[in-house]
Amino acid sequence: MSVGRPGLAGRVADHMSRLEVGRMRFDIVLNNLSGLAWTTKNIAMTSDGTPWRPLVHVLDICKAILCALEAPQSNIHNEIFNVGHNGDNYQVKEIAQIVGDIFPGCSVSLGDSGGDNRSYRVNFDKIHENLPGFQCEWDAQAGAKQLHEIFERISMTDDVFNFRPFTRLKQLEYLINTAQIDDEFFWKK
Numbered sequence: 001m002s003v004g005r006p007g008l009a010g011r012v013a014d015h016m017s018r019l020e021v022g023r024m025r026f027d028i029v030l031n032n033l034s035g036l037a038w039t040t041k042n043i044a045m046t047s048d049g050t051p052w053r054p055l056v057h058v059l060d061i062c063k064a065i066l067c068a069l070e071a072p073q074s075n076i077h078n079e080i081f082n083v084g085h086n087g088d089n090y091q092v093k094e095i096a097q098i099v100g101d102i103f104p105g106c107s108v109s110l111g112d113s114g115g116d117n118r119s120y121r122v123n124f125d126k127i128h129e130n131l132p133g134f135q136c137e138w139d140a141q142a143g144a145k146q147l148h149e150i151f152e153r154i155s156m157t158d159d160v161f162n163f164r165p166f167t168r169l170k171q172l173e174y175l176i177n178t179a180q181i182d183d184e185f186f187w188k189k
Contacts, residue, residue: 026166029053030140033096034147035161037103048113049093052121056084057138067131081127085136089121095140102144 026035036043064083068076090098093110100108127134150156164170175181182188 024166025168026161027168029092029095030055030099030143031147033099034103034144034151035156037099037106038148038151038156039158039161041103041106043096043100043106043108044111045093045096045109046111047092047116049091049096049110050113051092051117051119052089053092053095054082054084054089054120054122054124055095055140055143056088056136057143060084060136060138063137064127064131064134067134070133071131075130079126079130081130082122082124083127084122084124085128086124088124088136088139090140098140099144102141102148 024031026032033043061083064081068081096108096110100106154160160166164174172181172185176183179188
């Protein structure tokens with residue numbers, strides 16, 4: 001058995017339509033900033049943007065799974081792999097600037113330091129050493145471009161961007177408040 005730990009997985013469903021946005025997550029940094037850029041044309045950071053975030057596209061995660069399935073058992077047995085590429089560790093302010101550059105008319109501003117200082121800079125050497133066929137094909141710029149193209153194609157609205165099921169905490173609060181799950185996140189019978 002082996003385990004893959006992806007970075008912050010950004011993704012879009014290529015089959016998005018006006019009524020169906022797939023299982024989009026707008027609480028992941030690249031998706032969230034892209035949604036803000038599309039709906040408000042403004043990314044106003046509440047922090048200085050210095051914390052680090054590893055990004056990986058869902059298609060690269062799928063590629064890692066395929067490579068693991070095809071790898072010799074000795075390369076993967078009882079191993080845990082961070083899924084991604086070292087070059088895809090970004091400071092949040094870099095992600096915001098990439099998004100701002102991709103979305104026409106979007107302004108980007110940074111706040112003060114001292115807010116949320118959680119930082120996640122991940123080393124991905126092990127997956128590349130053990131799965132020589134694995135290589136990420138997506139970076140933040142390509143992901144932001146893909147999001148822009150899809151938002152444009154579906155004419156994404158603010159209502160869709162803020163729709164509860166696309167933000168994990170909003171959805172969990174809803175499920176608790178409607179007594180569908182308990183305070184420990186187990187489904188009620």
